[in-house]
Amino acid sequence: MSATTAAVRRAGVPARVPLVLAVLLVLAAIAYPLTDGAARDTVSWTIVLLGAAVSVTAAAAAHGARTGAAVLGLVAVTAVVFESVGLATGFPYGPYTYSDALGPTLLGVPFLVPLAWLMMAWPSRVLAGPLTRRVRPSRRRGARVAVAAAVFAGWDVVLDPQLVQAGYWTWAEPTPGLPGIDTVPLTNLGGWLLAGLVLMTLLELAVERTAVPGRPADAAPLLVIGWMVAGGALAHALWLDLPGSAAWGAALSLVVLAVLALQARRR
Secondary structure, eight states: OOHHHHHHHHHOOTTTTHHHHHHHHHHHHHGGGOOOOOOHHHHHHHHHHHHHHHHHHHHHOOOOOOHHHHHHHHHHHHHHHHHHHHHHHHHOOEEEEOOOOOEEEEEEEEEEHHHHHHHHHHHHHHHHHHTTTSHHHHHHHHHHHHHHHHHHHHHHHHHHHHHHHTTTTTEOOOOOOOOOOOOSSHHHHHHHHHHHHHHHHHHHHHHHOOOOOOOOOOOHHHHHHIIIIIIIIHHHTTTOHHHHHHHHHHHHHHHHHHHHHHHHHHH
């Protein structure tokens, strides 16, 4: 075992830790449509906490503890900045308000929200890796940032209608929205794309500066995003009466699978 690999193993965490957390998240997500009221709120908190833990531990397992800490700090700060500005000005998402169901806040932003960003951010970046694998090396970094931002925003297309339905926030002007989704405005998608570009650029710089060569730890983040988007679409269609976001989730999943399949054929 090389000295650098030994350093990663000492500074990071075993790859099985984020994988166990991801499996627990999947079980919690399965429980979500089967609950309601206070029980569903508890499940929501559990999913987000587990998802945030997967992101931090997976980053640490792959690149070392410094990267895990950097991911945690950068995502939390970026989320609070964007969300507090959004609440105060309506930019860049459109005007919205949070309900009291999400608990304590910082600058008006519930603590759960930065954790939700964290749950989504690292898996989005990890998935962007294989999606941009065949891009020319000189352009791959920029492509990874752009694709990660698009994945980040696309995930929210599926997630946001579910959380609006749960009563966690309300849009002042929910239309016009994407076809089939009348509770979330198109401005929200634009806002998430902008936030995603900023966040993924910061994460790219952070990983470059803090990472040490180590073992891949992609299975857990990919399991999280795969289940939350594809499995979420299934739950939206069969249990949550959200056919529009179900269709978008299925479409996004098929696009990702098609890109990966095309890349595999070209090897």
